[in-house]
Amino acid sequence: MNEEVQEEIVSPPDLNNLTKIYLRIRDARDMLTAQYKKEFAELEEQMALIESELLDTCKSIGVESMRTPHGTIIRSVKSRYWTNDWDSMYTFIEETSAFGLLEKRIHQTHMKEFLGENPDLYPKGMNVENTYTVVVRRAKEN
Numbered sequence: 001m002n003e004e005v006q007e008e009i010v011s012p013p014d015l016n017n018l019t020k021i022y023l024r025i026r027d028a029r030d031m032l033t034a035q036y037k038k039e040f041a042e043l044e045e046q047m048a049l050i051e052s053e054l055l056d057t058c059k060s061i062g063v064e065s066m067r068t069p070h071g072t073i074i075r076s077v078k079s080r081y082w083t084n085d086w087d088s089m090y091t092f093i094e095e096t097s098a099f100g101l102l103e104k105r106i107h108q109t110h111m112k113e114f115l116g117e118n119p120d121l122y123p124k125g126m127n128v129e130n131t132y133t134v135v136v137r138r139a140k141e142n
Contacts, residue, residue, distance in 0.1 A: 022136050 058064065058075040065074040083089040093101055115122070 019136055023138060026136070 054073050055075060058066065058073065063075070065072055067073075093099060
């Protein structure tokens with residue numbers, strides 16, 4: 001291996017410079033995100049006003065849908081379900097074997113805490129993926 005290539009492999013990265021660049025990129029990303037969120041919210045607000053007008057029009061003329069040269073407007077019902085009494089809901093689900101009413105996911109923080117407190121109790125079929133991450137914190141200004 002020639003010395004130039006070997007020197008690149010052995011030389012440690014300039015951590016000070018990498019940290020500075022990383023923070024600069026993160027700041028730029030945060031600015032873009034803030035700009036996006038602001039513009040997105042403005043568009044959402046405009047759309048909500050138009051949707052309200054379209055809903056009122058559909059209701060007033062008594063139709064569930066109507067065609068225009070630019071597209072079809074459809075008025076539909078959206079339902080959302082929740083409970084204020086989880087004990088009763090769990091009992092109901094168990095009594096009716098309606099386990100499909102629940103979402104199939106594991107609460108990540110609670111599972112981590114449970115396994116930390118009960119290292120010998122490991123559910124069959126449980127998978128764990130651990131990855132290293134890096135966090136860069138800005139230096140405190142003196």
